[in-house]
Each structure stands twice: as C-alpha cells, then as structure tokens.
Amino acid sequence: MRIPKPFLPVTVETDGLSYRARVLGREMTFGANSLVKSIKSNGKELLSERMRFVGTEDGEPIIWDNDYENNESGCFVQSRKNDKVVLCGAMMSKAFIINTAVEISYDGCVCVDASVMPRGLTVAQVFGTADTKPMQYKLDKLWLEIPLNADIGEFYNIYPIDDLHFEDGRVIERSETMSSGRIPLCGFHMPHKPLLWLGGDDCGFGFFCESDQNCQPSDSGRLIEVLPDKNGWVMRIRLLDSPPKAWGDNYTEGYGVFEPLTYKFGFMATPVKEFPENPYLEKMFHPDCFVKVKGNYIDFLRNKNRFDRLVEKGVTTLVLHEKWNKAQNSPELSEFTAKQLREIVDECHKRGIKVLTYFGYEVSTILADWGKIGEKSEIKNEKGEHFFGGWYRVPFQRDYSVCYNSEYSDFFVDGIVKIVDEFNIDGIYLDSTSMPKLCANTAHGCGYYDEDGELHGTYQILAIRDMFRRIYCEMSARGCVINLHSFGCLNFTALPYVNGTWYGENLQAAYIKGSDKDMPLDYFRAEYTGRNMGVPVEFIAYENRPVWNFENAAAMSLIHGILPRPNDIEHPLDLMSEIWRVIDSFPVSKSEWCPYWKGGERLSDARAKCSYYKYTALDGDRMYLAFISNTTATGLYGLKINIGETAAKVTDMLTGEDTDAFDLAPFGYKILYIKNIRCQCKNK
Numbered sequence: 170m171r172i173p174k175p176f177l178p179v180t181v182e183t184d185g186l187s188y189r190a191r192v193l194g195r196e197m198t199f200g201a202n203s204l205v206k207s208i209k210s211n212g213k214e215l216l217s218e219r220m221r222f223v224g225t226e227d228g229e230p231i232i233w234d235n236d237y238e239n240n241e242s243g244c245f246v247q248s249r250k251n252d253k254v255v256l257c258g259a260m261m262s263k264a265f266i267i268n269t270a271v272e273i274s275y276d277g278c279v280c281v282d283a284s285v286m287p288r289g290l291t292v293a294q295v296f297g298t299a300d301t302k303p304m305q306y307k308l309d310k311l312w313l314e315i316p317l318n319a320d321i322g323e324f325y326n327i328y329p330i331d332d333l334h335f336e337d338g339r340v341i342e343r344s345e346t347m348s349s350g351r352i353p354l355c356g357f358h359m360p361h362k363p364l365l366w367l368g369g370d371d372c373g374f375g376f377f378c379e380s381d382q383n384c385q386p387s388d389s390g391r392l393i394e395v396l397p398d399k400n401g402w403v404m405r406i407r408l409l410d411s412p413p414k415a416w417g418d419n420y421t422e423g424y425g426v427f428e429p430l431t432y433k434f435g436f437m438a439t440p441v442k443e444f445p446e447n448p449y450l451e452k453m454f455h456p457d458c459f460v461k462v463k464g465n466y467i468d469f470l471r472n473k474n475r476f477d478r479l480v481e482k483g484v485t486t487l488v489l490h491e492k493w494n495k496a497q498n499s500p501e502l503s504e505f506t507a508k509q510l511r512e513i514v515d516e517c518h519k520r521g522i523k524v525l526t527y528f529g530y531e532v533s534t535i536l537a538d539w540g541k542i543g544e545k546s547e548i549k550n551e552k553g554e555h556f557f558g559g560w561y562r563v564p565f566q567r568d569y570s571v572c573y574n575s576e577y578s579d580f581f582v583d584g585i586v587k588i589v590d591e592f593n594i595d596g597i598y599l600d601s602t603s604m605p606k607l608c609a610n611t612a613h614g615c616g617y618y619d620e621d622g623e624l625h626g627t628y629q630i631l632a633i634r635d636m637f638r639r640i641y642c643e644m645s646a647r648g649c650v651i652n653l654h655s656f657g658c659l660n661f662t663a664l665p666y667v668n669g670t671w672y673g674e675n676l677q678a679a680y681i682k683g684s685d686k687d688m689p690l691d692y693f694r695a696e697y698t699g700r701n702m703g704v705p706v707e708f709i710a711y712e713n714r715p716v717w718n719f720e721n722a723a724a725m726s727l728i729h730g731i732l733p734r735p736n737d738i739e740h741p742l743d744l745m746s747e748i749w750r751v752i753d754s755f756p757v758s759k760s761e762w763c764p765y766w767k768g769g770e771r772l773s774d775a776r777a778k779c780s781y782y783k784y785t786a787l788d789g790d791r792m793y794l795a796f797i798s799n800t801t802a803t804g805l806y807g808l809k810i811n812i813g814e815t816a817a818k819v820t821d822m823l824t825g826e827d828t829d830a831f832d833l834a835p836f837g838y839k840i841l842y843i844k845n846i847r848c849q850c851k852n853k
Contacts (some may be wrong), residue, residue: 170252170274173645175442176665178251179275181555184381186243188256193276193290194703195438202233203244203258204368205270205279210372210438217316217400222283224311225408226264227420231311233260251275266427276665278569278634280435285311289424298475306423308638311409311446313434315376319401321369324695325352328364328604328658332569333357334390345675348657349695352402358391360789363605363628365393366659367402368439368701370694370766374539375661376404378434379605380627382617385409408432415620440703441665447758448705451669452483453652453734455598457490459711460737466493467509476516484744486523486600489513493526497533497568500584510592523595528585530601531558531568532577543569546577549610551624570606574632583637586643596650596668603637603655603663611733634662654709659696664704671695671734673709681713685802688725688836690778698729707734710741719744724838726767727796728780751822751840755794760784773809776801777833781812793843794822799833806832810841817845 172178181190186201198207204309208217213432224231244258247270256271266288271395272280287306327333330347334340337355341347352367359365361381362510366373386392387410394405412418413451456462462469466489470476479487493510495503502510514524532543548570558570571577585597607626609616615627637651644651650668657675676692699706710722710733719741722733734749735741760782765771771779781795799805807830810819822829831839 170250170645171642172252173642176275179254179273181246181249181254181256181270181273185562188718189247189731190254190273192273192275194440194804195277197273197279199256199258199271201243201258202260202267203256203271203327205436208374208438208573209337210623211440213321213372214318215321215372215374215438220313220315222260222267223314226262227305227307228309229263229832231262231265233262261288261682264304265308276638277441278435278437278665279633279661280433282433282702283313284429284431284841285427287424287427288512304424305420306427307420308409308412309648310411313408313432314404315374315404316398317367317374317399317402318406321372321374322352322367322402323337323355323369324367324373324691325350325364325395325563326364326366326659326695327359328660329362330657331359334359334553336396344690345657345678346689348675348691349659350689351695352395354397356396356402358394359587360390361392363630364658364660364662365404365659366439366693367395367404370701370764371440371600373439373701374404375437376406377436377441377630378406379630380433380617380625382619382625383408383413383415383430385411385413387411399635408511418613434632435662437661439538439661439664439701441661442703444700444703445705448699448730449732449749449757451486452745453486453488453707453722454479454482454484454738454742455488455671455734455736456492456738457492458709458736462492467512470513470516476520476522478738478742479517479522480520482742483749484742485524486525487517487618488504488514488525489527491527491529491600492563494822495564496527496535496537497566498527498531499533500581500588501535501537502527502588502736507592509747510594514592514594518593522807525596525598525650526588526594527598527600528581529568529599530570530577530604531560532571533566533568534561535564535566542575542577542580545610545612546571546575547610548572548606550607550610551609551616552625562634572606572608572610572615572629572632573602574608574614574615574629574812575610578632578636582639582643584587585640589644589647589649594649596652597640597646598652598654598655598671599667601656603633603653603660603667605633630660631661633660634666637663637666658697659702661702664702667704669705669707670699671707671709673722673725673733674711676725677709677717681711681717683716687776687802688798688800690800693729697726697731698764699731706731708732710734710736711738712741720838721836723748724798724800727838727840728778728798730762730764730780747823748840751842752794755782755792755842756784757782757794760794771795771811772797773811774805775806776803777805777808779810790845792845793841795839795841797831797833797839797841799835799837802835804832804835804837808833810843812843819843 196209208215247255270282366375386407409525509737605628609626653667654671708726764780
C-alpha cells in the first residue's frame with residue numbers, strides 16, 4: 170500500500186517481552202499480553218498505567234497469569250508490512266482466556282479485536298491422563314480500563330452529543346455545544362459513544378468503538394465512565410456487569426458450549442500529524458454558505474469582474490459550495506455542471522487561484538443510478554426508516570444521508586478522482602462526511618442482532634477512515650488538498666487524511682439569535698484550535714446583524730490561533746483581506762505562539778484575553794503580533810496591555826494608529842503590533 174506524505178512506515182522493535190511501535194510523532198509500547206502500556210505523543214506520556222482488563226470470575230477478582238518467561242503465552246508479531254503491523258497476544262486467568270489481535274497502522278490508528286472465552290481443558294485432561302478439577306466458568310464482570318495522566322486529560326470531545334451526566338449527580342442538558350468542554354473534577358459517564366477523546370491543548374487520547382455488541386452493563390447509561398484516580402483519570406468501558414446472556418448459565422460445562430465473545434475497539438494518540446508552522450497560508454473564500462448566491466456560480470463570478478476582485482482581496486482558494494453540481498454530491502457531472510466548472514477553473518488558474526469543489530454526505534434522488542445504489546446505500550434505523558437527511562434541493566430533488574459502509578463509497582471515490590483529473594481542480598471540500606451515523610441497514614452490512622434477535626445499529630468509523638485514506642492518497646499524489654467541515658465531531662481516525670478543517674456552525678446557532686453568554690473558552694480550546702489534532706482550523710462565520718456579525722466571529726477565532734472564513738464577497742471578504750495582510754506582514758513561521766492560557770493575564774481586565782506571536786530578532790529585540798478579544802457581551806473600556814517588558818510602540822494594525830489604552834466592544838477585538846521590545850535582562 171502506498172504511504173502518503175507526511176507519513177512514514179510503521180516500525181516495531183522488540184524490547185524484552187514488549188514491542189515498541191513508532192509512527193509519525195508518536196511512540197507506543199505494547200506489553201507481553203499485547204495491551205498497550207505506554208503512549209507518547211508530542212514528547213508526553215499519555216498513560217499513567219498500562220491498559221488492562223479487570224473483572225470478577227465466580228465471585229473472585231480475576232488474576233491474570235503473566236508468567237510469560239516460563240510458558241509459551243504472550244505477545245508475538247503476526248505480520249509486518251510498511252503500512253501496518255499486527256501483534257497477537259494472550260492472557261489467562263483461572264477460568265478464562267482473552268486473545269487479542271492488535272493492528273497498528275502507519276497513521277497511528279490502533280485497532281483491537283479481543284476475544285473472551287472459557288479456558289477449557291488441556292489435551293491431557295481431555296484424554297484422562299491428567300487430573301481434571303471441577304471449575305465454574307462464571308464470568309461475573311469484565312471491564313476495560315485505560316488510565317490517563319492528569320496533565321493530558323483536561324478536555325473532552327464526545328460524539329454524538331447527549332445529556333451529560335456528572336458523577337456528583339448533576340445533569341447538563343443536551344445543547345449545540347455539548348460535544349466538547351472541560352472534564353468535570355468529579356468525572357462523568359455516558360451510554361455507548363463511537364468516539365471519545367480526552368486531552369489537552371497539545372495532545373490527547375482518542376477511543377473509538379463502532380458498536381456496543383456483546384456489552385452488558387448494568388446501566389446502559391454508564392457503559393463508558395471517566396473517573397478521577399490517583400494519577401489522573403481512568404476511562405472505563407463496562408463490557409460486562411453480569412454473566413453474558415449469550416452463554417446461558419451452564420457454568421460447569423461452559424468450556425464446551427460457550428462461544429468466544431469478541432469486542433472490537435481502537436484508539437489513537439493525537440496530534441495525528443505535525444501542525445504547520447504557519448496555519449494561515451491559505452486564504453479561502455467560500456461563497457453561498459449561509460449568505461446565498463442567486464443564480465449560477467459562473468454568472469455570479471463573471472458579474473462585476475468578481476474573478477479579479479478575488480485576486481485584489483488576496484484570495485488563494487475558491488471553495489465552490491453545494492449548488493455547483495446539479496445532482497447534489499454526485500461524482501458524475503451534467504453537461505452544464507461540467508461546462509461551468511471548466512470555465513471557473515480556467516479563470517481562477519489564470520489568476521493563480523485554486524478551486525475546491527463541494528461533496529457531502531448525501532445521495533440524491535436525481536442521480537442517474539439512484540434506483541441501483543440509492544436504496545442500498547442509505548442510512549436507515551432499526552425500523553428500516555430514513556435515519557437522517559431527506560433535504561429538499563434545487564433543481565427539485567431529495568437528498569438522503571449515505572452510509573460509506575456501502576458500495577457507494579467506491580462510486581464516490583472513483584468519481585471524485587475522475588473529476589479531479591478531468592477538470593484539473595485543486596482539491597475537494599467534504600461536508601460532514603467524517604461524521605459516523607448510526608446505521609442498521611443490513612443491505613450493506615451495518616447493524617447486528619443481539620441474543621434476543623433485536624436489531625441494533627452500528628457506526629461506520631472504519632469505513633469512513635478507509636474512504637478518507639483512499640481519497641487522500643489520490644489527492645496527495647496529485648498535489649491536491651482535502652478540506653473538511655464537521656459539526657461537533659472530532660473524528661480523529663479520519664483527520665490524518667485532511668489538510669484543513671472548517672468548524673463553528675453549532676457554536677453560533679445561539680449567538681445569531683442574540684445570546685449574551687460569554688465565549689465558551691473551554692469548548693474552543695477542546696475543539697477549535699487544531700493543535701491538539703495536528704490539523705489547521707478555520708471558523709465558520711454566520712451573520713445576523715446587528716445581533717451577531719463577522720467581527721464577533723473574528724474575536725472568537727483570533728485568540729485561539731484560527732481565522733474566520735469569509736462567505737460573502739462584500740464586507741466579510743473586505744475585512745478578512747485586511748486581517749490576512751496584517752498576519753502576512755509578521756514572521757509567523759519563525760515566531761512562538763503564546764495563547765492566553767499559557768501567557769498569564771496580559772490585560773488590565775481579565776474578561777479580555779490576549780494571545781500573541783513572539784518574534785525575537787538576532788539583536789535580542791522582540792516583536793509581538795497580539796490578538797486581543799473581549800470574551801463577553803459587555804463593552805470594556807480603557808484597556809492596557811502588559812507584555813512584561815518595555816515597549817517602544819504599540820500600533821493598532823487595522824487602523825494604523827499608535828495606542829496606549831483602548832476600548833473593546835461586546836465580543837470585539839484588536840490586533841496590535843508591539844515592536845522594539847528589548848529583554849530587560851540581556852543575559853536571559
């Protein structure tokens with residue numbers, strides 16, 4: 170398999186009875202039973218102790234036989250290739266065995282298949298040449314526990330969202346921003362979630378599981394627990410809180426009748442790749458998202474010489490939104506769509522502007538092959554109903570959410586590659602395609618039946634990851650990019666295969682209606698900085714003037730090291746053109762990023778936050794590009810900035826005026842240039 174840049178082949182080396190695996194920016198050590206005992210990312214150890222299975226058998230705590238030096242059990246390399254290595258391992262208790270197959274991929278994704286079964290009889294015992302002691306094969310409880318260090322377990326991201334239940338009894342009702350936040354000190358619990366990430370500003374640990382198959386918690390609402398422990402946090406998956414129903418209650422003869430129970434899960438350390446030194450290089454313009462364009466895109470761009478306006482304002486990439494394509498998301502183009510796309514690409518390329526085209530998460534009824542692949546590719550619930558989507562579009566059509574665990578995935582990938590090659594586009598914009606949906610459409614292999622014959626849905630995480638990998642390999646080989654939009658979901662398994670992301674739609678749902686709540690800073694730090702994932706972020710900016718405007722979105726973004734993306738060719742583009750100019754004038758790639766949560770209070774009022782880039786010249790002088798934001802709906806006045814050194818000059822970069830004290834409107838911002846600063850102690 171071709172390994173795309175910037176990734177490298179996975180390497181695994183023996184370390185005593187352990188195996189050390191290295192992937193891009195991360196290192197993992199697997200113990201003698203093949204469970205991971207160390208994960209390092211960005212130089213930080215994520216685990217406080219090794220991953221473990223804990224439980225009770227026949228009323229007594231399970232004790233695993235780990236005397237691997239004196240027997241043939243343990244961990245071994247089953248297969249080794251450049252793109253993945255498979256380790257197999259075993260652990261044995263008094264009455265049970267767990268076999269594990271661990272697949273380590275070059276992108277750092279680790280998939281685990283753990284099969285639990287009765288220990289059974291030896292060959293000698295079967296033939297009566299060795300004593301057989303009566304044994305109870307009663308598995309009372311089995312939990313998977315992952316202990317995490319406190320300093321990396323600051324924030325969470327959960328998908329999909331639901332009410333959040335704290336261990337102290339509080340319940341935070343579901344909202345648009347429930348997906349991320351600060352981990353409560355008391356801990357919290359939840360039902361099955363396919364994606365759960367815990368981490369900090371620079372790194373973290375992501376756990377994924379496509380279904381709750383074979384899980385049997387006493388309370389389905391706490392299948393997953395995140396609890397404080399002596400070293401930080403323990404993530405607990407309550408696989409079994411009682412003997413498996415599938416095994417029945419013939420515990421004495423269980424070794425002969427109990428089939429293995431398999432649990433499939435995985436994990437991934439973040440960031441998934443190195444964050445760029447300068448995340449602001451691309452200046453994207455994305456028309457027709459929220460601020461709608463009337464008519465066809467080609468007519469809009471021809472009118473008033475708007476191609477040249479894009480150049481004038483510094484746009485480097487034009488992102489065409491959904492209606493560029495007559496058939497929503499179709500990888501096969503109509504004659505008009507093809508003609509329009511070819512002219513737009515030609516005109517943009519003449520001016521040095523790249524073009525990305527929209528593809529989303531739906532399959533359209535107007536598609537020529539709808540009757541062949543539409544019904545079989547849809548996401549459906551356990552009742553066989555359309556689970557998500559069904560939107561109305563123009564020209565008149567309906568669009569239903571598609572499952573990438575179906576044959577549509579091949580049709581989608583092959584069609585995108587063909588369009589890229591035929592029309593020389595520079596990449597694609599993917600709308601919500603990384604968000605796994607609960608699907609019980611057995612026509613393409615989703616869903617499972619429990620021991621009572623009841624159908625349950627599954628999440629297509631690995632199918633999505635594989636589709637993203639395939640597209641990314643094709644795009645990167647052609648010098649093209651993938652830009653991703655998501656909604657409250659950090660699918661870390663797909664993020665290795667994108668070049669940039671666009672978030673923020675859910676956050677602004679309340680603000681455009683007039684919310685006066687303070688900025689949810691913990692939410693921003695968990696989900697919208699990009700540095701803890703390794704992928705740059707841009708912020709979606711919706712307007713509802715005078716209640717909420719693009720400037721307010723800029724205030725939210727700037728202090729977190731990201732920028733809002735303009736979606737209107739008039740005012741927002743004018744404003745962003747000036748911000749791009751200011752940032753380009755500063756040596757960002759040679760500077761140190763100092764966010765407000767690391768630099769301490771830099772302003773006379775703590776309700777305003779300051780993040781900045783610091784550049785140190787060869788002579789010791791320092792220059793700062795500082796982003797100041799009011800995080801509240803209350804105006805702030807007479808603010809002064811304190812960097813802790815002597816500043817000769819402070820300039821407002823958007824007005825060009827020197828300043829000593831300044832005001833900030835509600836959710837307002839300033840960009841200040843502070844120069845000619847010399848360290849007070851030249852020896853430091």
